[in-house]
Amino acid sequence: MASPTGAHIIACALRDLGVRVLFGIVGIPVVEIAEEAINLGIRFIGFRNEQAASYAAGVYGYLTGKPGVCLVVGGPGVLHAMAGIGNSHANAFPLLLLAGSSETHLVSRGAFQELDAVSLLTPHTKLAIRPSSLEEIPDVITSAYRTSWYGRPGTGFVDLPADLIQGTVEDVLEIQATKLVPDAPRGGADEAKLSQITQLLKSAKAPLVVIGKGAAYSQAEGAIRDFITKYELPFLPTPMGKGVMPDAHPYNTASARSAALKEADVVLILGARLNWILHFGDAPKWNPTATFIQIDISADELSRSPRAASLGLVGDLAAIVPQLTRALSGWHFDCACSPYMSHIRKSAERNEASALSKAQVSRTPMTYARVFHIIKQTLHSLSPPEDGGVVYVSEGANTMDISRSIFNVEHPRLRLDAGTHATMGVGLGYAIAAHAAYNGPSPEGHAGPAHRKKIVCLEGDSAFGFSAMEVETMARYGMDVLIFVINNGGVYHGDSDDADEWLAMQAKTTSGSGEKGGLRSTSLGWEVGYEKIAEGCGGLGYLARTEEELERATREGFEAERVCVVNVMVEAGKGAKLEFGWQASGKKGKEAKL
Numbered sequence: 333m334a335s336p337t338g339a340h341i342i343a344c345a346l347r348d349l350g351v352r353v354l355f356g357i358v359g360i361p362v363v364e365i366a367e368e369a370i371n372l373g374i375r376f377i378g379f380r381n382e383q384a385a386s387y388a389a390g391v392y393g394y395l396t397g398k399p400g401v402c403l404v405v406g407g408p409g410v411l412h413a414m415a416g417i418g419n420s421h422a423n424a425f426p427l428l429l430l431a432g433s434s435e436t437h438l439v440s441r442g443a444f445q446e447l448d449a450v451s452l453l454t455p456h457t458k459l460a461i462r463p464s465s466l467e468e469i470p471d472v473i474t475s476a477y478r479t480s481w482y483g484r485p486g487t488g489f490v491d492l493p494a495d496l497i498q499g500t501v502e503d504v505l506e507i508q509a510t511k512l513v514p515d516a517p518r519g520g521a522d523e524a525k526l527s528q529i530t531q532l533l534k535s536a537k538a539p540l541v542v543i544g545k546g547a548a549y550s551q552a553e554g555a556i557r558d559f560i561t562k563y564e565l566p567f568l569p570t571p572m573g574k575g576v577m578p579d580a581h582p583y584n585t586a587s588a589r590s591a592a593l594k595e596a597d598v599v600l601i602l603g604a605r606l607n608w609i610l611h612f613g614d615a616p617k618w619n620p621t622a623t624f625i626q627i628d629i630s631a632d633e634l635s636r637s638p639r640a641a642s643l644g645l646v647g648d649l650a651a652i653v654p655q656l657t658r659a660l661s662g663w664h665f666d667c668a669c670s671p672y673m674s675h676i677r678k679s680a681e682r683n684e685a686s687a688l689s690k691a692q693v694s695r696t697p698m699t700y701a702r703v704f705h706i707i708k709q710t711l712h713s714l715s716p717p718e719d720g721g722v723v724y725v726s727e728g729a730n731t732m733d734i735s736r737s738i739f740n741v742e743h744p745r746l747r748l749d750a751g752t753h754a755t756m757g758v759g760l761g762y763a764i765a766a767h768a769a770y771n772g773p774s775p776e777g778h779a780g781p782a783h784r785k786k787i788v789c790l791e792g793d794s795a796f797g798f799s800a801m802e803v804e805t806m807a808r809y810g811m812d813v814l815i816f817v818i819n820n821g822g823v824y825h826g827d828s829d830d831a832d833e834w835l836a837m838q839a840k841t842t843s844g845s846g847e848k849g850g851l852r853s854t855s856l857g858w859e860v861g862y863e864k865i866a867e868g869c870g871g872l873g874y875l876a877r878t879e880e881e882l883e884r885a886t887r888e889g890f891e892a893e894r895v896c897v898v899n900v901m902v903e904a905g906k907g908a909k910l911e912f913g914w915q916a917s918g919k920k921g922k923e924a925k926l
Contacts, residue, residue: 335500343368348510356403386416387761393426407445422753426485484630518648536598538672545572546603552649579740588679720780728792743780757798807869826904871895
């Protein structure tokens with residue numbers, strides 16, 4: 333029997349940890365790890381860019397509840413994958429990153445792709461480590477895997493020098509077998525503070541439960557649904573917290589978000605942060621006298637907001653919410669007779685009527701609201717939301733912001749977007765991860781009754797450009813992802829709806845004369861044929877300018893068994909003011925105009 337190599341030991345450690353999918357890009361020497369992993373039955377998904385691979389691995393951890401694993405080369409590969417490290421840290425996704433590095437005896441001599449990755453990544457990861465011998469590899473990988481997972485999830489990094497990957501061990505008995513890491517401990521609540529919190533909830537005239545993506549990650553939806561329904565509590569999901577409670581639930585205040593925030597007097601935050609997405613808990617968005625109660629897996633997170641720190645609970649929602657449910661026994665909030673809920677319902681009716689009115693505007697080029705209405709109606713006719721058969725992935729300023737309130741989800745972990753870091757370019761990596769989690773040979777994700785899920789991407793044309801070549805990755809692995817590119821010809825807004833006008837602007841820019849009236853900094857190409865990328869990779873491509881073309885492309889793309897890109901031409905929005913309503917300016921009470 334041949335002596336096992338370091339690559340084989342690494343692959344065995346991953347297999348024994350229960351890793352089923354490995355995301356990444358190979359090169360010498362990490363290609364040997366990937367090949368050994370494949371030989372052991374681990375699925376390897378090879379990307380076109382480490383950035384997308386690291387995004388995919390991180391969100392795979394979010395969808396499955398245990399670390400996603402990414403394999404990259406050293407040097408530039410690590411630098412590219414740092415985007416995924418930052419994204420996983422910001423969103424609290426568990427990620428294990430493995431990277432090759434130059435031979436240990438050549439360190440400091442200008443070796444091939446030499447980089448001191450451990451020093452570079454230590455400030456940005458939960459653990460960055462390098463094994464000093466072949467014998468240490470299983471323990472080091474296990475430690476990084478466990479550290480990325482336990483507590484507040486983040487990244488564990490293992491640097492793997494080429495001489496360890498390619499080295500051999502003479503005595504197999506010197507290699508310790510890797511043991512499966514048990515699920516992270518679930519901490520409960522302090523009983524005294526729990527009693528204080530229940531009294532506050534019982535005294536509330538306008539309670540509000542905010543449900544974040546941390547609730548979806550902890551897979552606490554059963555406990556939260558029981559809690560909300562039993563005590564008739566109004567709730568507001570964050571964009572990726574949608575589906576923990578069904579969007580169609582009568583206590584959902586999302587359609588009257590502004591009113592809910594301004595009037596709530598006691599706010600219970602489950603797995604969300606008082607950051608920019610929730611306006612930091614500050615007035616004027618929030619009631620200035622509201623009391624905040626925050627439950628989070630990390631004590632550090634509670635310290636960020638002075639309004640929530642004193643009433644914070646540290647622990648896992650899957651353990652604490654059932655405690656809350658028991659503690660509130662015998663009480664419920666009377667939604668039917670509440671002036672607060674009456675106002676919420678009236679506000680929701682007005683907002684929904686306004687949204688429906690916008691969705692009925694029919695013209696060419698099509699509007700965002702009309703495009704999303706047609707896509708939603710068609711998808712719902714093919715897969716009702718209660719079945720949980722569609723995963724929505726959304727990115728792009730207008731595309732993400734407008735679509736988040738249009739596409740309802742009834743189950744958790746079925747909506748992914750740019751997240752806490754507002755990271756553009758995550759979309760296609762996320763879609764690949766979702767397909768692997770829900771539709772792979774050994775699916776590890778679960779959400780809703782439908783076992784197989786259609787992955788639907790809603791991409792702004794700018795966002796799509798960050799990782800468009802991952803369409804080839806989808807085609808190569810037979811992933812039937814349906815991608816809508818919402819094409820307005822620009823970042824935020826395009827320059828024109830008229831070809832001659834746009835060409836005249838381009839001519840002024842390319843002439844080099846400095847003449848005014850050229851393309852702006854937000855400009856993208858005129859009616860770029862994004863659908864041809866799919867066609868060139870063996871998928872399907874559609875160009876949709878009209879409502880009829882969009883409806884047909886949506887239906888055929890949903891039923892297709894290969895990757896499909898629908899290039900949807902929408903109004904450019906020329907002359908519209910660039911605004912980002914989430915972003916607070918330095919002056920309190922104002923919002924930034926971008």
